[in-house]
Amino acid sequence: MIGKRALGFLGILSGVVGLGLTTAAQAQSVVGVPHQWQMSFPPSYTTVMDKVESLHDLLLVIITxxxxFVLALLLYVVFRFHASRNPTPSVITHNTVLEIAWTIVPILILVVIAIPSFRLLYYSDKAPDAALTVKVTGHQWYWQYEYPDQGNFSIDSRILAEADRIKEKPQIPRLLxxxxxMVIPxxxxxxxxxxxxxxxxxxxxxxxxxxKTVIPGRLNEGWINVEHEGYxxxxxxxxxxxxxxxxxxAVRVVSKAEFDKWVEQQKKAAGLIPPMNAPTGLASATIPANR
Ligand SMILES: [Cu+2]
Structure with a gap:
Protein backbone atom coordinates (compact mmCIF):
# COMPACT_ATOMS: atom_id res chain seq x y z
CA MET A 1 0.00 0.00 0.00
CA ILE A 2 2.65 2.43 1.11
CA GLY A 3 4.70 1.55 -1.94
CA LYS A 4 1.76 2.34 -4.22
CA ARG A 5 1.05 5.61 -2.44
CA ALA A 6 4.67 6.63 -2.67
CA LEU A 7 4.66 5.79 -6.34
CA GLY A 8 1.49 7.80 -6.85
CA PHE A 9 2.98 10.78 -5.04
CA LEU A 10 6.16 10.51 -7.10
CA GLY A 11 4.05 10.34 -10.24
CA ILE A 12 2.16 13.52 -9.33
CA LEU A 13 5.39 15.23 -8.33
CA SER A 14 7.12 14.35 -11.60
CA GLY A 15 3.98 15.46 -13.47
CA VAL A 16 4.05 18.85 -11.77
CA VAL A 17 7.80 19.25 -12.31
CA GLY A 18 7.40 18.07 -15.90
CA LEU A 19 4.61 20.55 -16.49
CA GLY A 20 6.76 23.35 -15.11
CA LEU A 21 9.62 22.39 -17.42
CA THR A 22 7.29 22.02 -20.37
CA THR A 23 5.80 25.45 -19.94
CA ALA A 24 9.23 26.98 -19.56
CA ALA A 25 10.99 25.21 -22.42
CA GLN A 26 8.11 24.52 -24.79
CA ALA A 27 5.87 27.54 -24.31
CA GLN A 28 5.34 27.51 -28.07
CA SER A 29 4.36 24.37 -29.88
CA VAL A 30 6.30 23.29 -32.95
CA VAL A 31 3.90 24.14 -35.75
CA GLY A 32 5.57 24.90 -39.02
CA VAL A 33 7.68 21.82 -39.76
CA PRO A 34 7.73 19.53 -42.78
CA HIS A 35 5.98 16.16 -42.47
CA GLN A 36 6.89 12.69 -43.66
CA TRP A 37 5.65 12.05 -47.20
CA GLN A 38 4.57 15.62 -47.59
CA MET A 39 3.67 16.17 -51.25
CA SER A 40 2.12 19.58 -51.48
CA PHE A 41 2.67 22.99 -49.94
CA PRO A 42 3.15 23.21 -46.19
CA PRO A 43 0.07 24.45 -44.34
CA SER A 44 -0.39 28.19 -44.68
CA TYR A 45 0.23 30.44 -41.67
CA THR A 46 -0.13 33.89 -43.26
CA THR A 47 -2.53 35.63 -45.63
CA VAL A 48 0.31 35.91 -48.17
CA MET A 49 0.65 32.12 -48.25
CA ASP A 50 -3.15 31.78 -48.60
CA LYS A 51 -2.94 33.89 -51.72
CA VAL A 52 0.11 31.99 -53.03
CA GLU A 53 -1.89 28.78 -52.69
CA SER A 54 -4.97 30.17 -54.43
CA LEU A 55 -2.82 31.41 -57.36
CA HIS A 56 -1.20 27.99 -57.50
CA ASP A 57 -4.62 26.31 -57.58
CA LEU A 58 -5.76 28.57 -60.43
CA LEU A 59 -2.57 27.83 -62.41
CA LEU A 60 -2.98 24.10 -61.80
CA VAL A 61 -6.46 24.19 -63.36
CA ILE A 62 -5.22 26.19 -66.35
CA ILE A 63 -2.18 24.00 -67.08
CA THR A 64 -4.22 20.82 -66.62
CA PHE A 69 -6.37 19.80 -74.81
CA VAL A 70 -2.91 19.28 -76.40
CA LEU A 71 -3.01 15.56 -75.58
CA ALA A 72 -6.46 15.23 -77.18
CA LEU A 73 -5.26 17.05 -80.33
CA LEU A 74 -2.20 14.79 -80.58
CA LEU A 75 -4.24 11.61 -80.18
CA TYR A 76 -6.72 12.84 -82.78
CA VAL A 77 -3.92 13.63 -85.29
CA VAL A 78 -2.19 10.27 -84.67
CA PHE A 79 -5.45 8.42 -85.25
CA ARG A 80 -7.10 10.48 -88.00
CA PHE A 81 -4.03 11.16 -90.14
CA HIS A 82 -2.36 7.78 -89.86
CA ALA A 83 -0.88 6.73 -93.28
CA SER A 84 -3.41 3.88 -93.56
CA ARG A 85 -6.41 6.25 -93.15
CA ASN A 86 -4.94 9.26 -94.93
CA PRO A 87 -2.67 8.01 -97.75
CA THR A 88 -2.50 11.42 -99.52
CA PRO A 89 -1.30 14.09 -97.05
CA SER A 90 -2.72 17.60 -97.17
CA VAL A 91 -0.47 20.32 -98.63
CA ILE A 92 -2.20 23.30 -96.95
CA THR A 93 0.44 25.60 -95.35
CA HIS A 94 -1.64 28.54 -94.07
CA ASN A 95 -4.94 29.17 -92.38
CA THR A 96 -5.35 32.80 -91.35
CA VAL A 97 -8.28 32.26 -88.97
CA LEU A 98 -6.49 29.43 -87.16
CA GLU A 99 -3.26 31.42 -86.87
CA ILE A 100 -5.03 34.45 -85.39
CA ALA A 101 -6.89 32.16 -82.98
CA TRP A 102 -3.77 30.41 -81.73
CA THR A 103 -2.10 33.77 -81.17
CA ILE A 104 -5.02 35.51 -79.44
CA VAL A 105 -6.07 32.62 -77.16
CA PRO A 106 -2.63 32.20 -75.48
CA ILE A 107 -2.47 35.99 -74.99
CA LEU A 108 -5.82 35.90 -73.22
CA ILE A 109 -4.68 32.98 -71.07
CA LEU A 110 -1.52 34.91 -70.11
CA VAL A 111 -3.60 37.97 -69.19
CA VAL A 112 -5.83 35.79 -67.00
CA ILE A 113 -2.66 34.53 -65.26
CA ALA A 114 -0.96 37.94 -65.09
CA ILE A 115 -3.77 39.78 -63.25
CA PRO A 116 -3.80 37.68 -60.03
CA SER A 117 -0.05 37.21 -60.33
CA PHE A 118 0.70 40.96 -60.26
CA ARG A 119 -1.92 41.47 -57.57
CA LEU A 120 -0.10 38.95 -55.36
CA LEU A 121 3.30 40.42 -56.19
CA TYR A 122 2.22 43.88 -55.00
CA TYR A 123 0.35 42.47 -51.99
CA SER A 124 3.41 40.62 -50.70
CA ASP A 125 5.88 43.33 -51.67
CA LYS A 126 5.54 45.97 -48.98
CA ALA A 127 3.68 46.53 -45.72
CA PRO A 128 3.12 50.28 -45.27
CA ASP A 129 1.38 49.76 -41.89
CA ALA A 130 3.96 47.45 -40.32
CA ALA A 131 4.11 47.61 -36.51
CA LEU A 132 7.78 46.75 -36.36
CA THR A 133 10.75 46.01 -38.56
CA VAL A 134 13.23 43.16 -38.33
CA LYS A 135 16.39 43.41 -40.37
CA VAL A 136 17.64 40.03 -41.54
CA THR A 137 21.29 39.66 -42.53
CA GLY A 138 22.62 36.48 -44.07
CA HIS A 139 26.17 35.49 -43.12
CA GLN A 140 28.32 32.50 -44.02
CA TRP A 141 26.70 30.54 -42.31
CA TYR A 142 24.19 31.93 -39.87
CA TRP A 143 21.43 34.52 -39.66
CA GLN A 144 21.52 37.81 -37.82
CA TYR A 145 18.32 39.56 -36.73
CA GLU A 146 18.27 43.25 -35.82
CA TYR A 147 15.38 45.05 -34.13
CA PRO A 148 15.79 48.75 -35.02
CA ASP A 149 12.41 49.76 -33.47
CA GLN A 150 13.30 48.15 -30.13
CA GLY A 151 16.56 49.95 -29.46
CA ASN A 152 18.54 48.34 -32.27
CA PHE A 153 19.82 45.24 -30.50
CA SER A 154 20.74 42.27 -32.62
CA ILE A 155 20.89 38.52 -32.18
CA ASP A 156 22.80 35.82 -34.04
CA SER A 157 20.98 32.65 -34.94
CA ARG A 158 23.18 29.58 -35.44
CA ILE A 159 22.32 25.93 -35.87
CA LEU A 160 22.59 23.78 -32.72
CA ALA A 161 24.95 20.83 -32.81
CA GLU A 162 22.96 17.57 -32.67
CA ALA A 163 24.06 16.78 -29.09
CA ASP A 164 22.96 20.26 -27.93
CA ARG A 165 19.66 19.98 -29.76
CA ILE A 166 18.82 16.72 -28.00
CA LYS A 167 19.74 18.29 -24.66
CA GLU A 168 18.18 21.75 -25.08
CA LYS A 169 15.42 21.56 -27.70
CA PRO A 170 14.48 17.91 -28.22
CA GLN A 171 11.02 18.87 -29.53
CA ILE A 172 12.55 20.55 -32.57
CA PRO A 173 13.46 18.34 -35.54
CA ARG A 174 17.05 17.61 -36.48
CA LEU A 175 18.89 20.30 -38.49
CA LEU A 176 16.21 22.90 -37.71
CA MET A 182 13.96 35.19 -34.51
CA VAL A 183 11.20 36.22 -32.08
CA ILE A 184 8.13 38.12 -33.25
CA PRO A 185 4.72 38.93 -31.74
CA LYS A 212 13.61 36.78 -50.03
CA THR A 213 16.93 36.49 -51.76
CA VAL A 214 19.23 38.66 -49.65
CA ILE A 215 22.08 40.32 -51.49
CA PRO A 216 25.18 42.17 -50.21
CA GLY A 217 24.79 45.92 -50.68
CA ARG A 218 21.07 45.76 -51.28
CA LEU A 219 17.94 45.81 -49.12
CA ASN A 220 15.01 43.58 -50.03
CA GLU A 221 11.67 44.04 -48.37
CA GLY A 222 8.79 41.76 -47.48
CA TRP A 223 6.37 41.24 -44.62
CA ILE A 224 4.75 38.60 -42.46
CA ASN A 225 1.82 38.50 -40.08
CA VAL A 226 1.47 35.17 -38.32
CA GLU A 227 -1.90 34.21 -36.83
CA HIS A 228 -0.81 31.63 -34.25
CA GLU A 229 1.97 31.28 -31.72
CA GLY A 230 4.56 28.57 -32.27
CA TYR A 231 7.86 27.63 -33.83
CA ALA A 250 13.72 29.40 -36.99
CA VAL A 251 10.99 31.85 -36.06
CA ARG A 252 9.33 31.83 -32.64
CA VAL A 253 5.97 33.56 -32.62
CA VAL A 254 4.90 34.64 -29.13
CA SER A 255 2.18 36.72 -27.47
CA LYS A 256 2.68 40.48 -27.47
CA ALA A 257 3.32 40.51 -23.70
CA GLU A 258 5.91 37.78 -24.03
CA PHE A 259 7.55 39.62 -26.91
CA ASP A 260 7.86 42.78 -24.81
CA LYS A 261 9.43 40.72 -22.02
CA TRP A 262 11.88 39.15 -24.49
CA VAL A 263 12.77 42.60 -25.87
CA GLU A 264 13.51 43.84 -22.34
CA GLN A 265 15.80 40.85 -21.74
CA GLN A 266 17.64 41.39 -25.00
CA LYS A 267 18.03 45.11 -24.32
CA LYS A 268 19.40 44.39 -20.87
CA ALA A 269 21.81 41.83 -22.30
CA ALA A 270 22.94 44.37 -24.91
CA GLY A 271 23.44 47.06 -22.21
CA LEU A 272 20.71 49.29 -23.67
CA ILE A 273 18.82 49.61 -20.37
CA PRO A 274 20.52 51.30 -17.38
CA PRO A 275 20.68 49.18 -14.23
CA MET A 276 17.61 49.30 -11.98
CA ASN A 277 19.47 50.63 -8.87
CA ALA A 278 19.51 54.30 -10.00
CA PRO A 279 19.01 56.76 -7.05
CA THR A 280 15.28 57.01 -6.33
CA GLY A 281 15.33 60.24 -4.28
CA LEU A 282 16.50 62.26 -7.28
CA ALA A 283 13.05 63.48 -8.35
CA SER A 284 12.00 64.71 -4.88
CA ALA A 285 15.39 66.35 -4.33
CA THR A 286 14.87 68.64 -7.34
CA ILE A 287 11.55 70.03 -5.97
CA PRO A 288 12.19 73.24 -4.02
CA ALA A 289 11.60 72.75 -0.29
CA ASN A 290 9.33 75.83 0.07
CA ARG A 291 6.64 74.61 -2.30
CU1 LIG B 1 22.60 29.31 -48.19
Whole structure:
Protein backbone atom coordinates (compact mmCIF):
# COMPACT_ATOMS: atom_id res chain seq x y z
CA MET A 1 0.00 0.00 0.00
CA ILE A 2 2.65 2.43 1.11
CA GLY A 3 4.70 1.55 -1.94
CA LYS A 4 1.76 2.34 -4.22
CA ARG A 5 1.05 5.61 -2.44
CA ALA A 6 4.67 6.63 -2.67
CA LEU A 7 4.66 5.79 -6.34
CA GLY A 8 1.49 7.80 -6.85
CA PHE A 9 2.98 10.78 -5.04
CA LEU A 10 6.16 10.51 -7.10
CA GLY A 11 4.05 10.34 -10.24
CA ILE A 12 2.16 13.52 -9.33
CA LEU A 13 5.39 15.23 -8.33
CA SER A 14 7.12 14.35 -11.60
CA GLY A 15 3.98 15.46 -13.47
CA VAL A 16 4.05 18.85 -11.77
CA VAL A 17 7.80 19.25 -12.31
CA GLY A 18 7.40 18.07 -15.90
CA LEU A 19 4.61 20.55 -16.49
CA GLY A 20 6.76 23.35 -15.11
CA LEU A 21 9.62 22.39 -17.42
CA THR A 22 7.29 22.02 -20.37
CA THR A 23 5.80 25.45 -19.94
CA ALA A 24 9.23 26.98 -19.56
CA ALA A 25 10.99 25.21 -22.42
CA GLN A 26 8.11 24.52 -24.79
CA ALA A 27 5.87 27.54 -24.31
CA GLN A 28 5.34 27.51 -28.07
CA SER A 29 4.36 24.37 -29.88
CA VAL A 30 6.30 23.29 -32.95
CA VAL A 31 3.90 24.14 -35.75
CA GLY A 32 5.57 24.90 -39.02
CA VAL A 33 7.68 21.82 -39.76
CA PRO A 34 7.73 19.53 -42.78
CA HIS A 35 5.98 16.16 -42.47
CA GLN A 36 6.89 12.69 -43.66
CA TRP A 37 5.65 12.05 -47.20
CA GLN A 38 4.57 15.62 -47.59
CA MET A 39 3.67 16.17 -51.25
CA SER A 40 2.12 19.58 -51.48
CA PHE A 41 2.67 22.99 -49.94
CA PRO A 42 3.15 23.21 -46.19
CA PRO A 43 0.07 24.45 -44.34
CA SER A 44 -0.39 28.19 -44.68
CA TYR A 45 0.23 30.44 -41.67
CA THR A 46 -0.13 33.89 -43.26
CA THR A 47 -2.53 35.63 -45.63
CA VAL A 48 0.31 35.91 -48.17
CA MET A 49 0.65 32.12 -48.25
CA ASP A 50 -3.15 31.78 -48.60
CA LYS A 51 -2.94 33.89 -51.72
CA VAL A 52 0.11 31.99 -53.03
CA GLU A 53 -1.89 28.78 -52.69
CA SER A 54 -4.97 30.17 -54.43
CA LEU A 55 -2.82 31.41 -57.36
CA HIS A 56 -1.20 27.99 -57.50
CA ASP A 57 -4.62 26.31 -57.58
CA LEU A 58 -5.76 28.57 -60.43
CA LEU A 59 -2.57 27.83 -62.41
CA LEU A 60 -2.98 24.10 -61.80
CA VAL A 61 -6.46 24.19 -63.36
CA ILE A 62 -5.22 26.19 -66.35
CA ILE A 63 -2.18 24.00 -67.08
CA THR A 64 -4.22 20.82 -66.62
CA UNK A 65 -6.82 21.99 -69.15
CA UNK A 66 -4.08 23.03 -71.63
CA UNK A 67 -2.24 19.71 -71.24
CA UNK A 68 -5.44 17.68 -71.74
CA PHE A 69 -6.37 19.80 -74.81
CA VAL A 70 -2.91 19.28 -76.40
CA LEU A 71 -3.01 15.56 -75.58
CA ALA A 72 -6.46 15.23 -77.18
CA LEU A 73 -5.26 17.05 -80.33
CA LEU A 74 -2.20 14.79 -80.58
CA LEU A 75 -4.24 11.61 -80.18
CA TYR A 76 -6.72 12.84 -82.78
CA VAL A 77 -3.92 13.63 -85.29
CA VAL A 78 -2.19 10.27 -84.67
CA PHE A 79 -5.45 8.42 -85.25
CA ARG A 80 -7.10 10.48 -88.00
CA PHE A 81 -4.03 11.16 -90.14
CA HIS A 82 -2.36 7.78 -89.86
CA ALA A 83 -0.88 6.73 -93.28
CA SER A 84 -3.41 3.88 -93.56
CA ARG A 85 -6.41 6.25 -93.15
CA ASN A 86 -4.94 9.26 -94.93
CA PRO A 87 -2.67 8.01 -97.75
CA THR A 88 -2.50 11.42 -99.52
CA PRO A 89 -1.30 14.09 -97.05
CA SER A 90 -2.72 17.60 -97.17
CA VAL A 91 -0.47 20.32 -98.63
CA ILE A 92 -2.20 23.30 -96.95
CA THR A 93 0.44 25.60 -95.35
CA HIS A 94 -1.64 28.54 -94.07
CA ASN A 95 -4.94 29.17 -92.38
CA THR A 96 -5.35 32.80 -91.35
CA VAL A 97 -8.28 32.26 -88.97
CA LEU A 98 -6.49 29.43 -87.16
CA GLU A 99 -3.26 31.42 -86.87
CA ILE A 100 -5.03 34.45 -85.39
CA ALA A 101 -6.89 32.16 -82.98
CA TRP A 102 -3.77 30.41 -81.73
CA THR A 103 -2.10 33.77 -81.17
CA ILE A 104 -5.02 35.51 -79.44
CA VAL A 105 -6.07 32.62 -77.16
CA PRO A 106 -2.63 32.20 -75.48
CA ILE A 107 -2.47 35.99 -74.99
CA LEU A 108 -5.82 35.90 -73.22
CA ILE A 109 -4.68 32.98 -71.07
CA LEU A 110 -1.52 34.91 -70.11
CA VAL A 111 -3.60 37.97 -69.19
CA VAL A 112 -5.83 35.79 -67.00
CA ILE A 113 -2.66 34.53 -65.26
CA ALA A 114 -0.96 37.94 -65.09
CA ILE A 115 -3.77 39.78 -63.25
CA PRO A 116 -3.80 37.68 -60.03
CA SER A 117 -0.05 37.21 -60.33
CA PHE A 118 0.70 40.96 -60.26
CA ARG A 119 -1.92 41.47 -57.57
CA LEU A 120 -0.10 38.95 -55.36
CA LEU A 121 3.30 40.42 -56.19
CA TYR A 122 2.22 43.88 -55.00
CA TYR A 123 0.35 42.47 -51.99
CA SER A 124 3.41 40.62 -50.70
CA ASP A 125 5.88 43.33 -51.67
CA LYS A 126 5.54 45.97 -48.98
CA ALA A 127 3.68 46.53 -45.72
CA PRO A 128 3.12 50.28 -45.27
CA ASP A 129 1.38 49.76 -41.89
CA ALA A 130 3.96 47.45 -40.32
CA ALA A 131 4.11 47.61 -36.51
CA LEU A 132 7.78 46.75 -36.36
CA THR A 133 10.75 46.01 -38.56
CA VAL A 134 13.23 43.16 -38.33
CA LYS A 135 16.39 43.41 -40.37
CA VAL A 136 17.64 40.03 -41.54
CA THR A 137 21.29 39.66 -42.53
CA GLY A 138 22.62 36.48 -44.07
CA HIS A 139 26.17 35.49 -43.12
CA GLN A 140 28.32 32.50 -44.02
CA TRP A 141 26.70 30.54 -42.31
CA TYR A 142 24.19 31.93 -39.87
CA TRP A 143 21.43 34.52 -39.66
CA GLN A 144 21.52 37.81 -37.82
CA TYR A 145 18.32 39.56 -36.73
CA GLU A 146 18.27 43.25 -35.82
CA TYR A 147 15.38 45.05 -34.13
CA PRO A 148 15.79 48.75 -35.02
CA ASP A 149 12.41 49.76 -33.47
CA GLN A 150 13.30 48.15 -30.13
CA GLY A 151 16.56 49.95 -29.46
CA ASN A 152 18.54 48.34 -32.27
CA PHE A 153 19.82 45.24 -30.50
CA SER A 154 20.74 42.27 -32.62
CA ILE A 155 20.89 38.52 -32.18
CA ASP A 156 22.80 35.82 -34.04
CA SER A 157 20.98 32.65 -34.94
CA ARG A 158 23.18 29.58 -35.44
CA ILE A 159 22.32 25.93 -35.87
CA LEU A 160 22.59 23.78 -32.72
CA ALA A 161 24.95 20.83 -32.81
CA GLU A 162 22.96 17.57 -32.67
CA ALA A 163 24.06 16.78 -29.09
CA ASP A 164 22.96 20.26 -27.93
CA ARG A 165 19.66 19.98 -29.76
CA ILE A 166 18.82 16.72 -28.00
CA LYS A 167 19.74 18.29 -24.66
CA GLU A 168 18.18 21.75 -25.08
CA LYS A 169 15.42 21.56 -27.70
CA PRO A 170 14.48 17.91 -28.22
CA GLN A 171 11.02 18.87 -29.53
CA ILE A 172 12.55 20.55 -32.57
CA PRO A 173 13.46 18.34 -35.54
CA ARG A 174 17.05 17.61 -36.48
CA LEU A 175 18.89 20.30 -38.49
CA LEU A 176 16.21 22.90 -37.71
CA UNK A 177 17.08 23.87 -34.14
CA UNK A 178 19.05 27.07 -33.57
CA UNK A 179 20.46 28.75 -30.47
CA UNK A 180 18.44 31.98 -30.87
CA UNK A 181 15.25 32.04 -32.89
CA MET A 182 13.96 35.19 -34.51
CA VAL A 183 11.20 36.22 -32.08
CA ILE A 184 8.13 38.12 -33.25
CA PRO A 185 4.72 38.93 -31.74
CA UNK A 186 1.61 37.11 -32.95
CA UNK A 187 -1.00 38.86 -35.15
CA UNK A 188 1.34 41.77 -35.86
CA UNK A 189 2.52 42.97 -39.24
CA UNK A 190 6.29 42.67 -39.32
CA UNK A 191 8.35 44.32 -42.02
CA UNK A 192 11.29 42.15 -43.06
CA UNK A 193 14.28 43.98 -44.49
CA UNK A 194 16.86 41.59 -45.85
CA UNK A 195 20.49 41.92 -46.82
CA UNK A 196 23.65 39.83 -46.76
CA UNK A 197 27.14 40.40 -45.41
CA UNK A 198 29.18 38.23 -47.76
CA UNK A 199 27.39 36.30 -50.50
CA UNK A 200 23.77 35.90 -51.52
CA UNK A 201 21.52 33.91 -49.17
CA UNK A 202 17.81 33.13 -49.26
CA UNK A 203 15.55 33.89 -46.29
CA UNK A 204 12.69 31.51 -46.98
CA UNK A 205 9.91 30.29 -44.71
CA UNK A 206 7.49 28.32 -46.90
CA UNK A 207 4.55 28.38 -44.46
CA UNK A 208 4.73 32.21 -44.38
CA UNK A 209 4.81 32.51 -48.18
CA UNK A 210 8.04 34.50 -47.99
CA UNK A 211 11.21 33.89 -50.01
CA LYS A 212 13.61 36.78 -50.03
CA THR A 213 16.93 36.49 -51.76
CA VAL A 214 19.23 38.66 -49.65
CA ILE A 215 22.08 40.32 -51.49
CA PRO A 216 25.18 42.17 -50.21
CA GLY A 217 24.79 45.92 -50.68
CA ARG A 218 21.07 45.76 -51.28
CA LEU A 219 17.94 45.81 -49.12
CA ASN A 220 15.01 43.58 -50.03
CA GLU A 221 11.67 44.04 -48.37
CA GLY A 222 8.79 41.76 -47.48
CA TRP A 223 6.37 41.24 -44.62
CA ILE A 224 4.75 38.60 -42.46
CA ASN A 225 1.82 38.50 -40.08
CA VAL A 226 1.47 35.17 -38.32
CA GLU A 227 -1.90 34.21 -36.83
CA HIS A 228 -0.81 31.63 -34.25
CA GLU A 229 1.97 31.28 -31.72
CA GLY A 230 4.56 28.57 -32.27
CA TYR A 231 7.86 27.63 -33.83
CA UNK A 232 8.11 27.91 -37.60
CA UNK A 233 10.97 26.89 -39.84
CA UNK A 234 12.60 27.54 -43.16
CA UNK A 235 15.96 27.02 -44.82
CA UNK A 236 18.45 29.17 -46.64
CA UNK A 237 17.30 28.82 -50.24
CA UNK A 238 20.28 30.27 -52.09
CA UNK A 239 23.41 28.14 -52.44
CA UNK A 240 25.87 30.14 -50.34
CA UNK A 241 28.84 27.85 -49.85
CA UNK A 242 30.07 24.95 -47.80
CA UNK A 243 27.62 25.14 -44.89
CA UNK A 244 24.58 26.29 -46.82
CA UNK A 245 22.69 23.26 -45.48
CA UNK A 246 23.40 24.29 -41.91
CA UNK A 247 21.78 27.69 -41.60
CA UNK A 248 18.13 26.94 -40.84
CA UNK A 249 15.66 29.73 -40.24
CA ALA A 250 13.72 29.40 -36.99
CA VAL A 251 10.99 31.85 -36.06
CA ARG A 252 9.33 31.83 -32.64
CA VAL A 253 5.97 33.56 -32.62
CA VAL A 254 4.90 34.64 -29.13
CA SER A 255 2.18 36.72 -27.47
CA LYS A 256 2.68 40.48 -27.47
CA ALA A 257 3.32 40.51 -23.70
CA GLU A 258 5.91 37.78 -24.03
CA PHE A 259 7.55 39.62 -26.91
CA ASP A 260 7.86 42.78 -24.81
CA LYS A 261 9.43 40.72 -22.02
CA TRP A 262 11.88 39.15 -24.49
CA VAL A 263 12.77 42.60 -25.87
CA GLU A 264 13.51 43.84 -22.34
CA GLN A 265 15.80 40.85 -21.74
CA GLN A 266 17.64 41.39 -25.00
CA LYS A 267 18.03 45.11 -24.32
CA LYS A 268 19.40 44.39 -20.87
CA ALA A 269 21.81 41.83 -22.30
CA ALA A 270 22.94 44.37 -24.91
CA GLY A 271 23.44 47.06 -22.21
CA LEU A 272 20.71 49.29 -23.67
CA ILE A 273 18.82 49.61 -20.37
CA PRO A 274 20.52 51.30 -17.38
CA PRO A 275 20.68 49.18 -14.23
CA MET A 276 17.61 49.30 -11.98
CA ASN A 277 19.47 50.63 -8.87
CA ALA A 278 19.51 54.30 -10.00
CA PRO A 279 19.01 56.76 -7.05
CA THR A 280 15.28 57.01 -6.33
CA GLY A 281 15.33 60.24 -4.28
CA LEU A 282 16.50 62.26 -7.28
CA ALA A 283 13.05 63.48 -8.35
CA SER A 284 12.00 64.71 -4.88
CA ALA A 285 15.39 66.35 -4.33
CA THR A 286 14.87 68.64 -7.34
CA ILE A 287 11.55 70.03 -5.97
CA PRO A 288 12.19 73.24 -4.02
CA ALA A 289 11.60 72.75 -0.29
CA ASN A 290 9.33 75.83 0.07
CA ARG A 291 6.64 74.61 -2.30
CU1 LIG B 1 22.60 29.31 -48.19
Missing amino acids: LISL AVDNE VNTTIRIIGTAADVMHGWTVPGFGIK YFGECSQICGENHTYMPI
